[in-house]
Amino acid sequence: MSPDALAAFAVFAEHLNFTRAAERLRISQPALHVKIGKLARELDRPLYHRVGRRLVLTPEGEAVARFARAHDERLAQFLAEFAGAAPRRPVVLAAGQGAYLYLLGDTIRAVLAEEPTRLRLINCDHRQMLAAVRTGQAHLGVSVLDVLPEDLTVAELATFPQMLFVPEGHRLARRRSVGLRDLDGARMVVPPQHRPHRVLLEQALRAAGAGWTVAVEAEGWPLIAQFVALGVGLAVVNGCVPPPAGVAARPVRDLPPITYHLVHQPSAMSDPRITGLAQRILARA
Known part of the structure; x- marks a missing residue:
């Protein structure tokens, strides 16, 4: 697979909009269509489909987006180590308004006080949070979940009446x-x-x-x-x-009662930065 096509698909998976993704990549929409179409043909799998007016990733598309982001992170870490610099990759946390306001504030304040570049935040609803974790856009997610996802690791944070x-x-x-x-x-x-x-x-x-x-x-x-x-x-x-x-x-x-959950990929805890943030969130909650 072309690394360029993988990088382009990661951006497309984040926006699920050809116009915005092409603008961010600074290429034309037809060029982006060609890259993603070629990637789908190489893998012999559909990577997205339409639901009404929205574009939605297929399970295969989620897996490709997750791999593309992991590939990009490993490359960035290798280049930093090769240059003798400390990795600058932030841990990405996705959560909704209620979690940020009432559960996560102390943890976020403490982490940013120690290292401002260590953490990046995404504000979204629970469906967007699950999609962000599945595609690798976010390393950790926090939300109220009606149905627990079988493909992700889930831990209870706090329960309220x-x-x-x-x-x-x-x-x-x-x-x-x-x-x-x-x-x-x-x-x-x-x-x-x-x-x-x-x-x-x-x-x-x-x-x-x-x-x-x-x-x-x-x-x-x-x-x-x-x-x-x-x-x-x-x-x-x-x-x-x-x-x-x-x-x-x-x-x-x-x-x-309502229960907030912490969600991540099963393999995420191999990264000590993600593990450290997850442990701090669980301890404070």
């Missing part, structure tokens, strides 16, 4: 805990449609026979919490989220 955020003057604030039936008729602050938390909450409320309405859709726990503080509605959030002033947090009895 699901909490109802309610203004302190609300009748439910006088309870020690609440049930889903208590939310019948409530106006709720919820994530946008099709977000995993929104889907699971809707299913649970429907199963409990609790009717509710959308007060507002909000992206991210801080904004959801702020809307509750303003009196816009009630919200169900992960238990790691601190309630703002004027808001009470009550556990929801009939919702399952």
Whole structure:
């Protein structure tokens, strides 16, 4: 396989967009199509396919992207050692907003204080995190996972109950805990449609026979919490989220706890830099 084609495919796998990948590589889109098409023919496997308007890597494409990035990292490490310089390759961590805000902050601050170039961060949802780890774009990932991936190594970080955020003057604030039936008729602050938390909450409320309405859709726990503080509605959030002033947090009895997981390739722990960061994340969580 051509090293040039492998490097081009690694960039394409990161963007999954021919226009952006070609711009980053500073080549034309037709030239990038030729490189990736030739690579697929050499391997006799499709490397990506379309799902609607999106491009998605096949499992073979994920494996090629992972190999391409590992090849590039080994080459960079060899050249650094050959030149007598310390390797500058950062460890890449992929996680979502909640993990960065409430779980990983102390670890990131400590690592960057020791060596600012040691760590690179990717902010993404859980699907993007899994894709980043599978393709080698990220060495470690942290997220809430509904289904544990069989092809990756997974470790539990922390588990939290699901909490109802309610203004302190609300009748439910006088309870020690609440049930889903208590939310019948409530106006709720919820994530946008099709977000995993929104889907699971809707299913649970429907199963409990609790009717509710959308007060507002909000992206991210801080904004959801702020809307509750303003009196816009009630919200169900992960238990790691601190309630703002004027808001009470009550556990929801009939919702399952939320667990954050640390994810990596099975072979990743052969790198002492990745192992060190993973151990620090696990210890602080």
